[in-house]
Amino acid sequence: MSEQAVRDNLVKWGKSLFERGLTAGSSGNMSARLDDGFLFTPTNSCLGFLDADRLSKLDASGKHVSGDAPTKELPLHFGFYDQRPAACAVVHLHSTYATALSCLSDVDPADAIPPITPYVVMRVGQVPVVPYTRPGSEAVKPLIDALAARHPAVLLQNHGPVVAAASLDAAVFAIEELEEAAKLAVILRGMSVRHLEAGAIAELNQHFKLK
Numbered sequence: 256m257s258e259q260a261v262r263d264n265l266v267k268w269g270k271s272l273f274e275r276g277l278t279a280g281s282s283g284n285m286s287a288r289l290d291d292g293f294l295f296t297p298t299n300s301c302l303g304f305l306d307a308d309r310l311s312k313l314d315a316s317g318k319h320v321s322g323d324a325p326t327k328e329l330p331l332h333f334g335f336y337d338q339r340p341a342a343c344a345v346v347h348l349h350s351t352y353a354t355a356l357s358c359l360s361d362v363d364p365a366d367a368i369p370p371i372t373p374y375v376v377m378r379v380g381q382v383p384v385v386p387y388t389r390p391g392s393e394a395v396k397p398l399i400d401a402l403a404a405r406h407p408a409v410l411l412q413n414h415g416p417v418v419a420a421a422s423l424d425a426a427v428f429a430i431e432e433l434e435e436a437a438k439l440a441v442i443l444r445g446m447s448v449r450h451l452e453a454g455a456i457a458e459l460n461q462h463f464k465l466k
């Protein structure tokens with residue numbers, strides 16, 4: 256994909272996510288790996304109204320080289336890029352149900368999303384909760400570094416979901432699936448839910464390797 260195509264794809268998905276209410280106001284951010292660096296959404300920008308020419312470009316060492324100032328969540332995104340060489344995009348949203356789950360005190364911090372449908376297993380796997388840090392804090396980096404090699408998706412406690420994947424399309428599909436699974440988990444709370452069996456999960460993990 257050319258750099259221009261990646262820029263246009265970030266604008267397209269930002270608009271789509273915003274218009275479907277998957278992140279509000281200037282919340283959320285996205286990035287994509289390029290051959291010679293990275294593109295990030297600018298800080299305080301609304302994902303619904305991104306300008307392809309003003310996206311923040313960073314070189315391969317993480318230095319800002321052009322466009323508006325990048326998201327304050329660079330340490331969050333670089334945690335995933337550093338630990339997952341095949342990751343070419345990271346998406347962070349404040350989507351309602353995944354954020355709701357991230358606020359619940361009785362959710363298993365090692366496994367926040369119950370394996371109730373095959374797609375959540377296929378797209379995001381087991382999702383840990385990352386202890387709370389201030390948005391934009393450098394303190395999130397070591398926490399992500401410790402998890403990202405094993406987990407392409409996490410919930411930031413009391414904040415929202417983050418997903419890395421091999422392409423921007425795949426990262427968006429995965430974070431949408433995470434939001435849907437979180438919605439089901441919240442709707443089904445207190446009900447007697449049938450979980451996928453261990454053998455079914457193992458079969459999915461074998462057929463659909465997460466990148």
Ligand SMILES: O=C(CO)COP(=O)(O)O
Nearest residue numbers: 283284298299326327390
């Ligand atoms: O969601 C956000 C912080 O967690 C939005 O921050 P930015 O506007 O800096 O990208």
Ligand SMILES: [Zn+2]
Nearest residue numbers: 282283390415
């Ligand atoms: Zn955020």
